[in-house]
Amino acid sequence: MISFFVLPAAACRAMCGALANLAVRPVDDRLSHVAARYGLVYTRYSDDMVFSSGTAFVRRSAAAMLRELTHVVQG
Numbered sequence: 001m002i003s004f005f006v007l008p009a010a011a012c013r014a015m016c017g018a019l020a021n022l023a024v025r026p027v028d029d030r031l032s033h034v035a036a037r038y039g040l041v042y043t044r045y046s047d048d049m050v051f052s053s054g055t056a057f058v059r060r061s062a063a064a065m066l067r068e069l070t071h072v073v074q075g
Contacts, residue, residue, distance in 0.1 A: 017046070024044070028042070028044060031049070034068045034072060038057075038061055040053045041053065
């Protein structure tokens, strides 16, 4: 017997990334804003977060930025 109330596993795999991106979008926006203030670019793929720059990044700024990023992530 086929149950019409069960979502096939393949459908979940196809949708999970899109749903995760929707759920995390507000945090991504806030992290991008903080990164931009420090002259960095924020990108994320799944659970990998990257902050990059085309120029040297001042170490003193890193500590301040990490405090702000921690605040954003922890809410």
